[in-house]
Amino acid sequence: MALKQKGTDAAADPKKRRRVGFSGIDAGVEANECMKVFLARNPDEAGSEDCTSIQPFDLNHFFGEDGKIYGYKNLKINVWISAISFHGYADISFEETSDGGKGITDLKPVLQSIFGENLVEKEEFLQIFSKECEYIRDVVTNGNAIKHEGTNESDPTVEIVRVELQGAAAFLYSRLVPLVLLLVEGSTPIDIGEHGWEMLLVVKKTTQESVPKFQLLGFAAVHNFYHYPESTRLRISQILVLPPHQGEGHGLRLLEAINSIALSENIYDVTIEDPSDYLQYVRSSIDCLRLLTFDPIKPALSAMVSSLKETNLSKRTCSLRMVPPADLTETVRQKLKINRKQFLRCWEILVCLSLDSEDRKSMDNFRACIYDRTKGEILGGATGTNGKRLVQMPSSVNEEESFAVFWTQDCEDADDQTVEQQPEDLKTQEEQLNELVDNQMEEIVGVAKNVASRGKDKLAELLAR
């Protein structure tokens, strides 16, 4: 790795070290405040801040325990990643360095932990644009274009290509790792040495002269793993649409392509590893639209909707489990490859869509069912705690949504239970639970609205029954 550093190199040579007027102990600077990452499409954009800027979810977590950089005055770290070859080039500048009590952060190993071997000197970075201008074409040459219903509907120049994660494709993945680390929250690089990995690449073809013929817009890393006794499951491990192209329908295309592979190869089902909220939203929207036209679902759905209209759960004298019949869950898995957990999510969305939002009683009953389900999941059943307790945990990410469940050591010990379940504890638990239920209602309604606007005709047909 080569980094071009402006300013003094005082950090390396103690004799040259100059004192900076830090008053007291150095408070440090947050990495999020001084580091920027850009995507450069051509040599002119390399070094310029007028190109696509990437918004990493959090840079601080790469930098030590407190996410801070120490010992620099006016530090600026700019990194450009080539949108053609995915090499990187870093420009680091600062006025002065000085140990203000917390040392001088060594930036090289940190940048290396993000960008690895991809980081090169500026000169090399600029040359690579022409040297590797057909890099993506070379990777997709051995791949298979995935054609399925709806393919290329909106843009015939965009294609999804399926490649095994070996050889050139494995090299491409290793070049994409920095973007994965920066943009996919909580991600770690996948083990490409493991059997069963493949990638789906979203590529844009162009016939224009002087620009690469293939441009990478996004990708999904998918693992095929064994399911007893003789089938395979497809697990989407990482999916990333490059920042300038997010929201253009490519994530949706990738999910649709994976669904079509699962159907054509009679895969057991499709799962997603820790989907982000937005990915889950896109996925549920697609699955609900598929389910709207899936006839076997209709009788069970209308029976569920009738029950919600007729019962009154507000007094909690009766209860209703808002789950689909087990045989329907199995049919949905077999025919649409939607896994059980995902179908349960979609089921709630479809029930919500089928209810009259003006009918207070039905909507209250619906919320009561979501409440019972959530409580059951967290506290281990609506009738007892099963020895589990819900506590709110401090979190830097989102305090409101951070809960932990812990088990009391001996759940049959009645004395322990009495001591722990103080009335004020129960009230806090109740408040936290209600917040969680409100969030879930919001998510359900969000997807329901999207599905309603995109599948008006299908929905009208479903509701007419």
Ligand SMILES: CC(=O)SCCNC(=O)CCNC(=O)[C@H](O)C(C)(C)COP(=O)(O)OP(=O)(O)OC[C@H]1O[C@@H](n2cnc3c(N)ncnc32)[C@H](O)[C@@H]1OP(=O)(O)O
């Ligand atoms: C397992 C994991 O990898 S989790 C991490 C996921 N990845 C990340 O978070 C990295 C950063 N984000 C991304 O890479 C992307 O934003 C992704 C992958 C999450 C989503 O891909 P995108 O290309 O941005 O989304 P895409 O444009 O395909 O779809 C989203 C929009 O199109 C809508 N849409 C378009 N057509 C349709 C349709 N036919 N049916 C339903 N919805 C549709 C979606 O509902 C959504 O609309 P809205 O946000 O305006 O309400």
